[in-house]
Amino acid sequence: MRNRSLLARREALAFYGFISPWIIGFICFTGGPIIASLYFSLTNYTLLSSPHYIGLGNYTALFNDPLFSTSLYNTFYYTVFFVPLGIIFSFMLALLLNQKVGGLAAYRTVYYLPSIVPAVANSILWIWLLNPQWGLINTVLRMVGIEGPGWLTSEVWSKPAIILMSLWGVGSWVIIFLAGLQGVPEQYYEAAEVDGATTLARFFHITLPLMTPTIFFTLITGIIGALQVFTQAYIMTNGGPVNSTLFYSLYLFRNAFNYLKMGYAAAMAWILFVIILILTIIQFRLAQRWVFYE
Amino acid sequence: MNRFRKANLVKIGKQILRHLTLMAVGAVFLLPLLWMVSTSLKTNRQIFVYPPQWIPNPVIWRNYSEVFYYAPFLLYFRNTLIIVTLTILGTSISSSLVAYGFARLNGPGKNILFLIMLSSMMLPYMVWMVPLYVLFTRIGWVDTFYPLTVPAFFGNPLYIFLLRQFFMGIPRDLEDAAKIDGCSYLRIYWQIMLPLVKPALATVAVFSFLNAWNDFLGPLLYLQSPDSYTIAVGLQVFLTQHGADWALLMAASTMAVIPVIIVFFFAQKQFIQGIVLTGLKS
Numbered sequence: 001m002r003n004r005s006l007l008a009r010r011e012a013l014a015f016y017g018f019i020s021p022w023i024i025g026f027i028c029f030t031g032g033p034i035i036a037s038l039y040f041s042l043t044n045y046t047l048l049s050s051p052h053y054i055g056l057g058n059y060t061a062l063f064n065d066p067l068f069s070t071s072l073y074n075t076f077y078y079t080v081f082f083v084p085l086g087i088i089f090s091f092m093l094a095l096l097l098n099q100k101v102g103g104l105a106a107y108r109t110v111y112y113l114p115s116i117v118p119a120v121a122n123s124i125l126w127i128w129l130l131n132p133q134w135g136l137i138n139t140v141l142r143m144v145g146i147e148g149p150g151w152l153t154s155e156v157w158s159k160p161a162i163i164l165m166s167l168w169g170v171g172s173w174v175i176i177f178l179a180g181l182q183g184v185p186e187q188y189y190e191a192a193e194v195d196g197a198t199t200l201a202r203f204f205h206i207t208l209p210l211m212t213p214t215i216f217f218t219l220i221t222g223i224i225g226a227l228q229v230f231t232q233a234y235i236m237t238n239g240g241p242v243n244s245t246l247f248y249s250l251y252l253f254r255n256a257f258n259y260l261k262m263g264y265a266a267a268m269a270w271i272l273f274v275i276i277l278i279l280t281i282i283q284f285r286l287a288q289r290w291v292f293y294e
Numbered sequence: 295m296n297r298f299r300k301a302n303l304v305k306i307g308k309q310i311l312r313h314l315t316l317m318a319v320g321a322v323f324l325l326p327l328l329w330m331v332s333t334s335l336k337t338n339r340q341i342f343v344y345p346p347q348w349i350p351n352p353v354i355w356r357n358y359s360e361v362f363y364y365a366p367f368l369l370y371f372r373n374t375l376i377i378v379t380l381t382i383l384g385t386s387i388s389s390s391l392v393a394y395g396f397a398r399l400n401g402p403g404k405n406i407l408f409l410i411m412l413s414s415m416m417l418p419y420m421v422w423m424v425p426l427y428v429l430f431t432r433i434g435w436v437d438t439f440y441p442l443t444v445p446a447f448f449g450n451p452l453y454i455f456l457l458r459q460f461f462m463g464i465p466r467d468l469e470d471a472a473k474i475d476g477c478s479y480l481r482i483y484w485q486i487m488l489p490l491v492k493p494a495l496a497t498v499a500v501f502s503f504l505n506a507w508n509d510f511l512g513p514l515l516y517l518q519s520p521d522s523y524t525i526a527v528g529l530q531v532f533l534t535q536h537g538a539d540w541a542l543l544m545a546a547s548t549m550a551v552i553p554v555i556i557v558f559f560f561a562q563k564q565f566i567q568g569i570v571l572t573g574l575k576s
Contacts (some may be wrong), residue, residue: 014479018395021388025448033422101312110320116554118508120529121547125330136329172569179570231510256424269420
């Protein structure tokens with residue numbers, strides 16, 4: 001008996017030994033900073049002087065800051081269009097790829113390739129692709145008789161341009177969906193075929209229900225990622241024209257590192273966190289109605 | 295017989311249609327990259343023509359050497375390589391250690407700790423970005439590689455999760471035998487378990503390579519003197535200096551993309567597997 005408890009204690013010691021890198025790292029680089037961030041958000045802090053407590057001052061100031069609401073609107077706009085479009089687009093591609101076509105590996109590679117292009121190189125490439133006069137996109141549009149918009153120089157088209165660019169990099173979702181589709185048991189389809197189900201019926205009654213967990217996963221991670229969109233806007237438009245691509249993270253970054261309003265930026269980060277938390281909780285609640293678990 | 299042939303023809307027709315659709319979409323995905331390479335091999339006079347020239351005539355290789363003339367991309371390359379190597383090393387070792395602990399050993403508070411780790415993945419990095427910057431400024435790490443490499447040695451929740459799944463899939467018999475022989479946990483981890491999860495480690499290595507190579511925000515915040523720039527930041531500065539010189543910009547971008555594509559082609563299996571695992575098991 002005593003021997004066993006000694007063993008358990010030895011194991012517990014080893015357990016903490018093994019996970020200690022994460023514990024130390026979490027305290028220093030994540031958990032500690034998170035608590036500090038909560039404190040900073042209640043202070044006026046410029047990095048040059050020490051933090052000065054102002055209660056909820058930053059939060060009330062944010063709600064009266066027109067650029068805060070602009071950046072929030074831009075970010076929601078981007079998320080609302082990019083995530084559903086990305087999911088539909090990559091799901092359709094995965095369906096096509098799953099049709100036992102030859103050369104699957106080659107297609108998969110081609111679709112995935114754009115998503116590994118480094119963000120900075122990608123942004124520079126897209127500035128050029130979206131060039132109103134000589135860019136590839138407007139050149140192609142001109143060939144079919146459409147005069148393309150000014151994209152990044154247009155207040156109306158700058159966000160759609162960045163959404164289009166993000167859709168180009170949606171390859172990893174294609175791979176996730178494809179893997180999900182390949183996990184659907186073949187017997188289900190065979191049984192449906194015996195019953196004389198049409199292709200459409202098979203899709204809606206077998207494929208779609210069984211894919212809902214995968215769709216749910218991409219939805220959750222997709223929204224969390226989209227709400228933090230930063231690099232493209234920082235490099236391609238720097239928030240312009242007329243703040244039409246001033247996304248939330250970009251405005252937060254500006255407050256922190258251009259205006260040195262660290263407390264203000266920390267408050268922004270916490271609001272973003274709360275938004276993500278609420279959206280995620282709502283999605284998990286809603287998931288009970290539409291996500292199908294075997 | 296006739297009906298049979300007809301059905302066969304329809305089948306072939308459908309197959310061709312599928313391939314045509316897949317190829318059309320493939321072209322949409324591929325053309326921007328080809329356009330980048332094509333532009334990088336042109337003079338301005340070849341760039342500004344309508345209809346566009348896909349294969350430059352003549353091919354202007356000079357753009358690539360000119361990039362090196364304007365910016366020390368070899369230095370940026372070296373800096374990036376140092377950061378990437380340390381990140382891969384740190385992430386693989388620390389994440390596998392922690393993952394082994396969570397997969398095989400028991401201790402009080404294990405489940406809560408694991409839950410904390412998983413939920414920390416959902417937090418937006420912006421929440422700890424500001425205090426972390428303050429911390430690194432205070433301890434004098436700004437303008438060194440430390441902020442970009444040291445955290446890698448303390449495990450990454452996503453990779454810990456992934457490796458833990460792998461460790462849990464390994465039968466316990468081997469370890470039990472080793473334990474009876476009096477092997478220490480560290481030796482079991484290092485000599486028995488680690489070799490068995492090599493494929494998963496390769497996936498982790500490949501993804502940490504990609505993330506470190508592509509990281510922009512980190513180097514943007516912490517690397518201030520031009521001598522310490524990575525390719526990502528160097529490229530952005532290059533853009534601000536040569537904003538309208540498309541051939542040079544595309545040549546520089548192509549050079550930033552090529553290493554990633556090379557690694558991708560050598561490690562395709564790991565990429566696909568990594569995405570699938572993180573996508574389906576979460």
